[in-house]
Amino acid sequence: MRLTGRGISVxxxxxxxxxxGELGGYTFFRALGGIGIGALIAATLLTVRQPHVSVKRGLTPDRVERGRPALATLRVRNEGTRWQPAFAAHDSAGVERQQVRIRRLGPAGEATYRYELPxxxxxxxxxxxxTLERTDPLGLAVNRLATGEVATLWVHPKRHATRTVVAGRPRHHHLGRTADDSLRGSADLxxxxxxxxxxxxxxxxxxxxxxTGQLMVRDFVDPDQPRLTVLLDTRTEPLPEALFEEGVEVAASILFAASMAGHRCRLITSAGADIAAPGGALASRQFLDELxxxxxxxxxxxxxxxxxxTGASSGGAIVVVTGVRGTANDLAPLLVRYSSVTVLGLGPVHGVAPILGARVILAADAAEALQQWSGVIE
Structure with missing residues (x-):
């Protein structure tokens, strides 16, 4: 328990x-001083007792697309045998704070509250x-208690509807291992x-x-399984902050669509991040978490x-998400390593410009880029 700024002033x-009052013999001043001290004593008595409650907080959902609603559910239960006076609960979500007024609870009483997260x-x-907080009606004293677990809310990039590429390099396992040894899931043992x-x-x-004495499974590989690599440019010069967010949405949309279609995908950034995963819901979540x-x-x-x-030729398709001012020389090493190369350039220039074996799509934002992408991919 401590005094607030108002309490210290009082x-x-x-x-x-x-x-x-004592020095000048003014009874009125002494009375005012006594009233102030009495108010502080009363505030101390009202707030000295901390709330004796159990608190559980859940997030629904804990992963959400940017702009979509996410709710926190707060369950408060009185663990004592006496009535719990009303108090306030403050929850932080990043730099924002949410206040919930907890009503008076009887013995073993429980209440549920919901509030939206940013x-x-x-x-x-x-x-x-x-943080549980109890204050007096005049705001002179406050008693705070930090409780509850820290949860994590993943706000994924916004996703746009798009088609998925199906390019790949067919290789039979009798000709040797595939370029990506972690491809799994179909007809060839x-x-x-x-x-x-x-x-x-x-x-x-x-x-x-x-x-062997342990469970063993057959490991299959699909020689025709589509593979998709997305390279996201993380440099600030080609993609200023606002355009970089659009680029992240492009990468998220393409990888989500391809993963949910069951395609093997890989996410690479120019800063060095490198994640590969088989298709499916868990893979799509892994990519979205990274983005x-x-x-x-x-x-x-x-x-x-x-x-x-470097290394062996990769095959499959690659999508490069960058700004509109890239050069063809940057892409030259990719043309001999991938069966399909597409560059999505974000910026003020619009249009589709195939050059040197690569398809280049220029668009102002993520929605326009993906609309053009859906119209030209095979």
Missing amino acids: LVGSIVLYGL TTRRGRIQVGPL RDVRPYVVGDEVRHLHWKATAR CIVEQKDDRDALLPRSLT
Whole structure:
């Protein structure tokens, strides 16, 4: 418990008035000073007892697209045998704070409150800790108690409806391993490996299981499985902050559509981030989580990281998300490594301009870029 700024002012004023009253013999000043001190004592008695409650907070959902609603559900239960006076609960979500007025609760009483969380900006937002606060009616004293767990709200980039690319390089396993050894999931048996949670039970290899003493599954690879790589330019010169957010939305939309279609995808940034995942809902969430926290880096980085220009040829399709002022020379190493190269340039210039074997789409924002992309992809 502590005095508020108002309480400290009242304390100082009361001491001064009482002192003037004593020195000058003014009964009125002494009375005013005594009233102030009495109010502070009453405020202390009202706030000295902390709320004896249990608090649980849940987020619904904990991952949300930017601009979509996200709710926090607060459940407050009186764990004591006496009535709990009303108090306030303050919850933080990033730099914003939300106040909830908790009503008076009887013994073992419970109340549920819901409030909306900010989702106007992409990012990973820390929600909490929750602060329980009890004050007196005059606001002279306050008693605060931090409680509850800290939760995380993932505000994903906004996604736009779009088609997905189906380009890929067919390679049969009899010709050797595929360029991406982690491709899994179809007709060609590649290997037998230990079981991990999420594997198909029907793929269990019982002979290998009996021989090794642990569950083993057949590892399949689809030689025709589509592969898509998205390169996001994180340099500030080609993509100023506002356009970078549009670029993140482009990358999120394309990767989400491709992952949900079951395609093997890879996300690379010019700053060096590199994530690959098989298709499906978990893969799409992994990409969206990464794009939720991606930030722009130093302009000294090259557009193409080494992982895209070294090693075996990758095949499949690649989409480069950058600004409109890129040069064809930047893309030259990709033309011999991928069966399909598309550049989405964001900025004031509009149009589609195929050059040197690469398809270049120029658009003002994410919505326009993806509309053009959906109209020209194969």
